[in-house]
Structure formats: C-alpha cells, structure tokens
Amino acid sequence: GEDVEQSLFLSVREGDSSVINCTYTDSSSTYLYWYKQEPGAGLQLLTYIFSNMDMKQDQRLTVLLNKKDKHLSLRIADTQTGDSAIYFCAQDDGNTPLVFGKGTRLSVIA
Amino acid sequence: DSGVTQTPKHLITATGQRVTLRCSPRSGDLSVYWYQQSLDQGLQFLIQYYNGEERAKGNILERFSAQQFPDLHSELNLSSLELGDSALYFCASSGPTPGTEAFFGQGTRLTVV
Numbered sequence: 001g002e003d004v005e006q007s008l009f010l011s012v013r014e015g016d017s018s019v020i021n022c023t024y025t026d027s028s029s030t031y032l033y034w035y036k037q038e039p040g041a042g043l044q045l046l047t048y049i050f051s052n053m054d055m056k057q058d059q060r061l062t063v064l065l066n067k068k069d070k071h072l073s074l075r076i077a078d079t080q081t082g083d084s085a086i087y088f089c090a091q092d093d094g095n096t097p098l099v100f101g102k103g104t105r106l107s108v109i110a
Numbered sequence: 111d112s113g114v115t116q117t118p119k120h121l122i123t124a125t126g127q128r129v130t131l132r133c134s135p136r137s138g139d140l141s142v143y144w145y146q147q148s149l150d151q152g153l154q155f156l157i158q159y160y161n162g163e164e165r166a167k168g169n170i171l172e173r174f175s176a177q178q179f180p181d182l183h184s185e186l187n188l189s190s191l192e193l194g195d196s197a198l199y200f201c202a203s204s205g206p207t208p209g210t211e212a213f214f215g216q217g218t219r220l221t222v223v
Contacts (some may be wrong), residue, residue, distance in 0.1 A: 035214075041217075042214035042216045042217050043200065043214040045212070045213075096166055097155050097166050099155065100145075102153075103153070
C-alpha cells in the first residue's frame with residue numbers, strides 16, 4: 001500500500017538552511033506536496049511538484065524530487081523562527097485522497 | 111483563511127457519547143475529506159465525499175460515519191466514543207480536477223474524558 005516516511009524532528013539555527021526529507025512508495029504518484037502546520041492551526045499548502053519535474057523553486061523554498069529513489073526534499077533557505085512548524089509530505093496519484101507522512105517538526109533556534 | 115470552516119473548534123465529551131463535527135467546504139469545491147490527526151498515528155485519512163456521494167474510504171472505524179449534504183457541507187459523526195478517539199479532526203475540500211490543492215480547515219479538537 002501507499003506509505004510516506006519522514007523523519008520526525010529537525011532542529012536548525014536561525015539563518016541556516018533546513019532540509020526536510022521524505023520517501024514515498026507509490027510510483028504512480030502524480031503530485032507531491034509539502035504542507036505546513038503551525039501550532040493550533042490547520043494544514044497550509046506550501047508548495048507542490050509534478051512527478052515529471054526534478055526541481056521547483058519558490059522564493060526561499062526549493063523542492064527536489066528523485067523519482068528513481070522515490071525521495072522528495074524541501075529546502076528552506078535562511079530559516080526564520082516563523083518557520084517553526086510541522087511539515088508534512090503528501091503524495092497524490094490523482095485517484096485517491098492525499099496520503100500524508102507523520103510530519104517533521106522543525107524547531108528553529110534563535 | 112482557507113475558506114473551509116469547521117465547527118466546533120473544541121469539543122470535550124465523555125466516553126460512550128456521540129458527537130457531530132461539521133464542515134463547510136470552500137465555495138465551489140465538490141470534494142470533502144475527513145482526516146484524523148493524533149500524536150502517534152499522524153494524519154490518517156478517514157473518508158472522502160464528492161458531490162454528495164462517498165468516493166473513498168480510509169481508516170474509518172465502524173463507530174464513525176459521515177455524510178455530505180446537498181449544499182455540500184459535511185458532517186462526521188463519532189459514536190460510542192473512547193479515550194483513544196481524542197484527536198484533531200480535519201476537514202479538507204478540493205475542486206473536481208485531480209491534483210488540485212486540498213484546502214484544510216482549522217480542525218476540531220476532540221477530547222474524550
């Protein structure tokens with residue numbers, strides 16, 4: 001079945017880059033998403049990438065996709081304290097609802 | 111503001127009781143999804159409705175049920191509640207095209223005591 005794996009915790013210093021990694025199992029994934037959840041809030045879509053792309057950049061965010069290894073990463077440049085949140089990777093094959101990882105809790109140390 | 115409204119925001123109830131969580135999707139969205147978020151299980155997909163019909167079913171317990179009404183709002187009914195049902199319940203909505211963004215509500219925090 002579908003599965004999405006993420007490391008649970010990441011701690012970085014303010015101003016450094018953060019890299020959050022995700023592996024997925026469904027090779028038919030059409031879209032891969034990164035969602036952000038701030039404390040006490042719902043999930044907010046940060047960015048997504050189509051499966052026929054290798055990279056997508058959006059301001060401080062860079063998404064890299066390695067389809068061969070089924071590996072997705074999210075790089076946040078110049079990480080700020082406001083980036084502290086839980087980041088979820090999710091896959092979508094276009095036919096079934098989003099499958100989420102358990103989330104990576106990013107802590108930014110000032 | 112995602113445009114998805116969930117009520118209530120918080121709910122505290124006793125074991126054995128029944129509660130109803132409500133979700134209003136974004137205007138124009140036909141799909142509604144329900145997810146359960148707990149500390150140990152992460153975000154688990156429960157059920158999806160599309161234009162009033164059940165579209166997909168995930169890890170939803172038999173004690174739980176949902177429906178989507180003609181005005182497209184949805185309700186998740188949780189009955190015979192147990193302590194382990196305490197969690198955040200999220201509703202999300204999306205448009206009809208596969209791969210379109212799913213917008214999430216703020217969630218309902220259910221505490222069973």
